[in-house]
Amino acid sequence: MARPKYFLPSEVAVHNKPDDMWLSFLGKVCNLTPLYHQYKGHILLKPIIAEAGKDISHWFDPVTKDLRKHVDPITGIRKYYTPHGRFLHVPPPLPRSDHITEFGRPWWRDSAYEIGLLSQKTRYICIVNTLTLHEHVVEVCSEENIKEIVRRYLYYNAHAASYTWKYKGKVLDMQQTLEDNGVVDEDEDFYTLRIDTKKYLQTIHLYFNDDLTTA
Template identity: 30%
Template sequence: MSLDRGGEKFFLRDEVVVRNQIDSAWVIIHGNVFDITSLFDANSSSLKKVHQLLLALAGKDLSVYFDTQRRPVYRISKDGARVPVFPPVKIRNSATGEYWWNDRSLLIGKITAQERKIRVVNNVTFQQCNLVVCEEDTIAEIRRKFLRFNDNGFNYRWRSNINLTDTAADLQLDRTLTGNGIIYDRYPPAPLIWLFYQIPDGSEAEETTPSAPANNSRPAAQVAN
């Protein structure tokens, strides 16, 4: 997940896919991400059928059921009645009285405009992590995500190449990959980012080995041998 553009949140599609349970349910509608968890009673053993249908599609992109204005698509029944193609659009959020798909309190962000694959390499150990991040992620946000693999992540200089004499290679933490001149290329290999460890001022700490990934629901990276 990325937090950028004045606080707007961005997500990878894979971050939504895993939110498919009654206690954590997200859906996508035309690039917008909705957290619909509050529509379900996690303690209930018998949901209404219309709620069961919506829950069955948690973690998925429901755009096909909505027009480009994010309004439900309707059809004409054999009796001549106008009915929604997707019955769960009739569900309202009991807390606000709004239809869930039109409730801004359930809108938590957007799908990233572009998923970015990068290779993060330690210049001492040459251990490599392959990450997938949001185009909107700043280097600071990418660094925060990297803490899953090395809890000393804040003690590295993040650079676009291994040549220490190239001062322009130091990445600006408040800028995105693109903002740092690392342009998206659909063809492999993914761009390299080099990590140079720095012992914190007043500390005799030595670099630690990257910690094992947490058991999150979606692996954001792989560690290459």
């Protein structure tokens, strides 16, 4: 099974427009842009658009993984609790002839919108290139392995995948997380991942290049 992709809350936050709309809830990150285009102009999109780029886990029951419910004080009927207004795929409190039910799974249960997982803990690391002495502080997901962190660092150094990554002189295992490599998180203290200029063997070098270009 392929590893899930992890996202920083800040990465979700920038997708906060109707035509570029991400949400996170219950640890999942969903791209609801296709939902917007499908129902563009529908009034029931408004509560969802208002939360674009945010985490809406408080909308859901953590046990059932479904929307929270309550007993309507007027009708006495148990229904979905939507204090910010009813939204797409939530049935009306009373039967209505204009309510469409042929949409299949409600969007919050449809895995087609899921693009990854929200990091439960992020951390900052200071990466030092020992050849140029350039330093960059990068926010990463604690669940990511070193190879995935390298992908983030490629923004600053396109050759980073061909370097040997070390911490306190020890070569890091690229398939393991920082924690698994012994790089313990000490809250706000920064760690230094040292990169030297020694190249990997050609087979490893090609492996990383192929992996990064096809991901």
